[in-house]
């Protein structure tokens with residue numbers, strides 16, 4: 001319980017003080033070409049000043065992490081620089097029923113947009129994996145507006161991304177997660193963003209365990225395991 005709890009707690013604190021920020025930036029990454037990741041969604045709660053990432057999987061649904069749930073979330077589409085946000089869209093939140101606050105596991109949430117997105121050059125959908133039987137390619141990429149250093153409050157106003165190699169494509173310490181372990185990677189403010197492997201989103205940034213060798217074991221919710229749950233929510237009658 002200890003280290004997971006500590007880290008998940010870190011991810012759950014919605015504070016702007018150095019060292020105890022929420023969620024997961026990209027450390028050792030580089031700026032994305034503006035609007036080259038048009039499925040990427042900025043999620044922000046103005047009251048709690050809490051930020052997460054997410055991604056558009058249908059005109060009316062964004063996929064993100066369950067620990068990103070707060071009461072006044074809005075999603076912002078087609079964002080590159082968070083200093084220039086478009087109007088936010090209100091959502092209904094569907095966190096996974098088995099997700100327990102401050103505990104890793106089942107860290108997945110769908111946000112249903114009250115006003116569906118109008119797709120255009122900077123706002124696009126990314127297709128989910130089709131089955132959970134395919135082998136996940138190990139060349140992956142994570143992205144977000146989170147911190148640029150693990151222990152300093154250094155959020156990025158522009159989207160950043162980093163290439164990562166998958167360490168485990170099955171169960172990383174807890175069931176239904178995949179993971180990476182590198183000096184680079186997601187950190188505070190990047191939670192909920194996608195881990196894209198081959199061109200398919202296979203993971204959702206969930207939490208990490210710091211390592212004295214400065215390599216961070218980062219866990220991602222394994223999306224393909226949750227496909228039945230995702231389709232159940234997205235196809236539910238209104």
Ligand SMILES: *[C@@H]1O[C@H](CO)[C@@H](O)[C@H](O)[C@H]1NC(C)=O
Pocket residue numbers: 077078086118119120121122123
């Ligand atoms: C695309 O949609 C976004 C979000 O609604 C909007 O901010 C942007 O101006 C649109 N771009 C174009 C080219 O219409």
Ligand SMILES: *[C@@H]1O[C@H](CO)[C@@H](O)[C@H](O)[C@H]1NC(C)=O
Pocket residue numbers: 029030161162163
């Ligand atoms: C990721 O890898 C691709 C393909 O090798 C490369 O073009 C790109 O610059 C890399 N991106 C980063 C952030 O290192």
Ligand SMILES: *[C@@H]1O[C@H](CO)[C@@H](O)[C@H](O)[C@H]1NC(C)=O
Pocket residue numbers: 181210211212213215
């Ligand atoms: C840190 O990472 C190294 C290399 O992957 C691993 O051998 C070691 O067990 C890790 N230490 C902790 C505390 O997780």
